[in-house]
Amino acid sequence: MTLTNDELTELLDRMLAGWENEVVEFKEAARQFSADKTGEYVSALSNEANLRGLASGWLVFGVSNTRQVVGTTHLIDVHQRQTLKHHMHQSIDQGLTVREVYEVMHSGKRVVLLEVPAAPRGIPISWKGDYRARAGESLVPLSLDKLDEIRRQSFSTDWTAVSLPGATLDHLDPEAILRARQGFAERYPRLVEELAGWDDATFLSKLRLIIDGQITRAAVILLGKFTSSHLLSPHMAEMSWKLSGPESAYQHFGLPFLLNASALVNRIRNIQLRLMPPNELIYREISKYDERSLLEAIYNCIAHQDYSRMSRIIVIERLDRVEFISVGQFFDRSPEDYMVNELVPRGYRNPVLVEAMTELNLIDHMGNGIHRMVQDQMRRFLPLPDYDLSDPGEVKLTIHGAVIDESYSQLLMVRTDLPIEDVLALDRVQKKLPIRGEAVAHLRKAKLIEGRKPHLRIAEAIAGATDRLADYVRTRPQTDAHYAALVVDFLQRNGSASRADVNAVLVPLLPEMLTAQQKRNKVANLLSKLRAEGTIRNAGTRSHPRWELS
Known part of the structure; x- marks a missing residue:
């Protein structure tokens, strides 16, 4: 949640009065500060915040080590702040980034506060392969006892972290292990030579798929042979694809999920669609579904399924959409939070499985898959993904593969400048879903919608897009x-x-x-x-x- 100026001033006053330095780091940074050094502090503050049970750590620029406000011009430009967040996102191995960059005037001087989210339970945060921590005023490697303390957070509740005493490497699929090595090398190209020297047991221990010499349930789910499903019995390790419509078909996919997730996605018919932009005579061709979004959806089902519920993952392909159904309630926050922002979840149902899938380059950005799927649909001018949480025992994600309202798709073709919040509201309008009163007023003022509640509709006067853009610029605040x-x-x-x-x-x-x-x-x-x-x-x-x- 974004803080107001008064809340930021109060927060900074509390920090200056004497917060513990393991969760707050003050830097003068009168004009600039190293991005790499910032990344090390983000790793350290994230880990320390986790260990102290706090939601965030803070890196503060414009304040000396003696807590005197000196002011700074660091990160004064919006582009600089976005570049820094992107750099953090790319170089922090778990995909975490700065949650927010705040500016506040204190004693007539500018201070910048970077809010660093705490490391998710069970998953320590590293910067370019190194886990960092704070020791007084210094940056130090995260000690083994602290590293183990964070990782042990998942053991008591993580079903996938449980070891299987009867399981051996012979129960794992060699092709799946080879594919896992390829994914790890793609994520960590600097470790390719070292990876070649690891035997399978060492490699899987690095991924925590082997813990204390024993193979975990997470290892069997991702890499187990088809005949190894008995190791998880009576719990199911199965994904089912079903074609529903004028034609019908189905297929079940078992272990190893690492290979069979792609095999399932390949069953989905992904034809080309032709969309006609307004005031043009040439069609634009797009694929019915974005393959990356389909893989992201099935990987999310695998990563966040509640396996203790003894249920399979179900994928239903309909004429105009694909539905992904997994059991277990949405674990942290709401889908809308992730659609708008690139948030990092505060915790996971299956931390060991999630961390391994991240290390294998299956989940590219922790917590950002939903945001990316939304952007992919926006770029393709199609309806946004829907999350149905009406059944508290399951999550259903729908990815659309057809136009619902032609005015919506044409508007996205003309108005590529629309912020994601507006597109989310317009998407709800085309789906005849309610939207908040302030959103209605904003869209109406920008001349993007017509009609009266509850019969709102997207404006059809696409030819007047240039005039509407001028109206929009006048009503939308600039930086x-x-x-x-x-x-x-x-x-x-x-x-x-x-x-x-x-x-x-x-x-x-x-x-x-x-x-x-x-x-x-x-x-x-x-x-x-x-x-x-x-x-x-x-x-x-x-x-x-x-x-x-x-």
Whole structure:
């Protein structure tokens, strides 16, 4: 949840008053700070927050080690912040990234706070292969006792972490193990030579599929021979595909899931669709389903299935959609949270299985699969995935392979600038599902929907998209960096500006939903921020300011 400015100020005051330094790290970083060093701190703070039972750790720029606020210009640009989050995401081996980057003015100086999510239960966080921790003011390797403490968190509740005393390497499929090695090498190319020297037992121990010399249920699920299913009895290790419609067929897929997940997806008929963009005479061809999304869906079923419920994973292919059904309630937060944001879950039902699948490059981004599936459907102009949680004992994911409302698909073709929140709301409109009142007001003001509740519909006047884009820009707030660049550009051209001049530049561009007073406050705060950063100075008086570039 995003914090308000008052909440951030209160939070920073508490940190300065004396939070434990294992969950908060202060850095002066007057102008910049190493991205790689930031990644090491993210690993350390994430692990320490987990061990202390906290939701987050914090890396704070603009504050000295003696807790004196000194201010910083680090990460002042929105693009810099997004680049940093992406770099964290790519280089942290478990796919975790910074949850949020906050800015707050404290004592007239800018402070940046990076919120680092705690490591999920049972899964320590590493930076480029190294697990980090805090020791006083220093970064140190995560000690073995702390590493084991995090990993043991999953043992008491993780069904897949249980060892099978009667199981041996002979119960595992050699082809599946070879495929696992390939996936590991793809994820860790720097370890390819070292990987070649590991025997199978060493390799599987590295993945924690072998624990204390014994093969786990997770190892059998992913790599077990077809004839090894008795090791999991009476629990089921089976996936079933069913074709429902004018034609009917079915097929069951057993162990090893690592190989048979792809075999099941290959049974889904993935023909080409032709969509006609508005005001064009050439069709756009897309595949009925995005193969990456289909694999993501089946891998999620495997990773998060409640195997103790003794049920199979079911995939139903219908004429216009595919449904993926697995047992067990949605484990952490709601699907909508992951659709909008790239969140990392706070915990998993099957941590050992999830960690192994991540290491094998099956689950590319922990917790980000849903967000990516949504974006894939947006890029293909098709309805967004649906999650049905009406049965508390199961999760049903539906991936659509056909247009529901032509106006929706045409709108996505024309308006590639729409934020994901708007597309989610428009998707609910085309599916005749209710949306919140503020979303209705926003979409109506942007001229994206028509009609009255409950009979809302997506606007059909696609030909007027250029005019609607102008309306949308006027109603959608821009970043502070955008407005600041306009002020700097004005001063470069004119030398100086009064407050009335600045108002004349910015006020017409501020969102129409703001009141006149809110717009004046916005301009005042922006000028104060630029002055505190040293970008501009007041060459006039307090009552009659004359702003110039510093």
